[in-house]
Amino acid sequence: MHIIKLNAIDSTNSYLRELSTSGDPEDYTVVVAREQTRGRGQMGTLWTSEPGKNLTCSVYKKIDCVRKEEIFFLSMAVSLAVLQTLKRFGIPQLKIKWPNDILSAHHKICGVLIESVIKGDRLNAAIVGIGLNVNQTGFGGLSSAGSLKSITGVHYNLDELLNRIISELKHYEGMIVGREFELLKKEYEQNLFRKDKPSTFSDNASGSVFMGFIKGISETGKLLIELEDRMMRECDLKEVKLMY
Ligand code: BTN
Known part of the structure; x- marks a missing residue:
């Protein structure tokens, strides 16, 4: 794993996108920023995060075994990697809100933005952006948002969380490489927020x-x-x- 630590950047996803246009970043190149000035969320939204308090990072994941239409399996793998990490850190009542928000009870604590890198007409890699609210405690009155600290009262080490997420991601990537898609889907569905409700x-x-x-x-x-x-x-x- 190659880690690039930045103090401030517009968006770690955009940074990796630029790296991929000018060269060929190695698999599991991880960009972590203390602050994002224009963090991007799903559907063109902005992702805001207090500088230094949370994990805002992007992982460059090379892809050679799935087709463009199968990229949702990577989204499942990332959601499960974050969920399992948070379980290990003792965060209660974890669920995945489709497609890849992570909730603790009803609070969104993590958002994921996955973007494809197409070279020629092939899916070459994915940029996996993860915004995990860790030690921030105020969310400007947004009652649906939360962080690990706002839920448990404990302060967490960002590097430890990142390392765990990456090793869980490698585990779930193994399921993709082994084309264990049914198993992956089953585990994902077992953790799906409001399933059958x-x-x-x-x-x-x-x-x-x-x-x-x-x-x-x-x-x-x-x-x-x-x-x-x-x-x-x-x-x-x-x-x-x-x-x-
Ligand atoms: C969402 O809307 O829920 C997805 C949020 C994803 C935010 C992360 S923070 C690190 C990475 N860089 C970005 O610009 N966005 C993602």
């Missing part, structure tokens, strides 16, 4: 709200929702938002 979703296109039960993940990586009339709906992140 009545949940409310909003439809991004129409703005309408509907009820359904999360049943798992489809063969193509979409969220499977059983609607009230028993029909199944397959949704991707752009289509629906799980409200509660």
